Amino acid sequence: MHDTKYTIFFAALVCFVCSIFVAGSAVLLKDLQDANVLLDRQKKVLDVADLVEEGQKLSAIEVNALFEANIQAVVVDLATGETVTDIDPATFDQGKAAKDPATSNAAEENAAKVRRVPNNALIYQVVVEGELTAIIFPIEGAGLWGTLYGFIAVGPDLQTVKGITFYQHKETPGLGGEVDNTRWKSLWQGRHLFDEGGRIALSVNKGQAGSVEEDPYHVDGLSGATLTSRGVTNSIHFWLGEQGFGTYLKAARNGGSI
Numbered sequence: 001m002h003d004t005k006y007t008i009f010f011a012a013l014v015c016f017v018c019s020i021f022v023a024g025s026a027v028l029l030k031d032l033q034d035a036n037v038l039l040d041r042q043k044k045v046l047d048v049a050d051l052v053e054e055g056q057k058l059s060a061i062e063v064n065a066l067f068e069a070n071i072q073a074v075v076v077d078l079a080t081g082e083t084v085t086d087i088d089p090a091t092f093d094q095g096k097a098a099k100d101p102a103t104s105n106a107a108e109e110n111a112a113k114v115r116r117v118p119n120n121a122l123i124y125q126v127v128v129e130g131e132l133t134a135i136i137f138p139i140e141g142a143g144l145w146g147t148l149y150g151f152i153a154v155g156p157d158l159q160t161v162k163g164i165t166f167y168q169h170k171e172t173p174g175l176g177g178e179v180d181n182t183r184w185k186s187l188w189q190g191r192h193l194f195d196e197g198g199r200i201a202l203s204v205n206k207g208q209a210g211s212v213e214e215d216p217y218h219v220d221g222l223s224g225a226t227l228t229s230r231g232v233t234n235s236i237h238f239w240l241g242e243q244g245f246g247t248y249l250k251a252a253r254n255g256g257s258i
C-alpha cells in the first residue's frame with residue numbers, strides 16, 4: 001500500500017508528463033496544421049473556380065501548381081473599392097484583420113450577424129490562359145449553429161454566378177450541412193446577382209426555384225434547413241452589399257479595373 005502523498009505525487013507527475021506531451025505535440029504540429037488549412041483553402045478556391053472536379057484527388061504539389069498558375073490573390077480596400085498594393089496577399093489574414101480594431105470597423109446591424117468588417121479584404125481573380133474567367137469573393141454569416149464561411153465565384157460581368165462553396169460551418173449533416181451537397185452547389189451556376197435596378201436579388205428560396213432561364217435570381221432551398229438557407233442568402237447580401245464589396249463592385253461595373 002502506498003501512502004496518500006505518494007499517490008498525489010504520482011498523479012501530479014502523470015499530469016505533468018501528459019501536459020508536456022500535449023503542449024509539445026500542439027507546438028510541433030502547428031506548422032503542419034497551418035499548411036493543411038492553407039491547402040484546404042486553396043482546394044476550395046480551385047473548386048469554386050471550377051478548375052477541379054468535386055472529389056478529384058490531387059496532391060499538395062498539384063493543388064499548389066494549379067493555384068499558382070490560375071489564381072491571383074488581390075487585397076481590396078473595402079471603403080474605396082481600390083486594390084491595395086502595399087499588403088502582400090500571400091500573408092494577409094482577413095480573419096485576423098477583422099478582429100483587430102486597428103484594421104477593422106464595427107459592422108452596422110445586419111442579418112448575417114457579422115460583427116466586424118476588415119478595412120481590407122482578399123479576393124481571388126481566376127485567370128486561365130491569360131483570360132479573366134471569374135472573381136472569387138469570401139462570404140461569411142450566421143447559420144443555425146455557427147458561422148458559415150465560404151466563397152462565391154462571379155463571372156467577369158460581375159453578374160453571373162460561377163459557383164459557391166463553404167469551407168467551414170457547423171450545420172447539421174443532412175440538413176443545413178447540405179450546403180456541401182454537389183448537386184445543390186451546381187444549382188448556383190448561371191444565376192444572377194443583381195436585378196435591373198442594381199440591387200442584390202440573388203437568394204435561396206424556401207422550396208424549389210425554377211431553371212436559370214426562368215428564375216435567375218433564386219436557388220432551391222435546403223429542405224428542413226430554412227435557417228441555414230437564410231444564412232447563405234444573408235451572407236451573400238452582406239458581403240456583396242454596401243458594407244462588404246459593394247463599393248468595389250460598383251467601381252468595377254462602372255468601368256473601373258477589376
Ligand SMILES: Cc1cc2nc3c(=O)[nH]c(=O)nc-3n(C[C@H](O)[C@H](O)[C@H](O)COP(=O)(O)O)c2cc1C
Pocket residue numbers: 144145170171172173175176177222223224225226227228229
Ligand atoms: C437536431 C436538429 C438539427 C437541425 N439542424 C438544422 C440545420 O443545420 N439548419 C437548419 O436550417 N435547420 C436545422 N434544424 C431545423 C430548424 O430547427 C428549423 O426547424 C428549420 O430550419 C425550419 O426549416 P423548414 O421550414 O425548412 O422545415 C434542425 C433541427 C433539429 C431538431
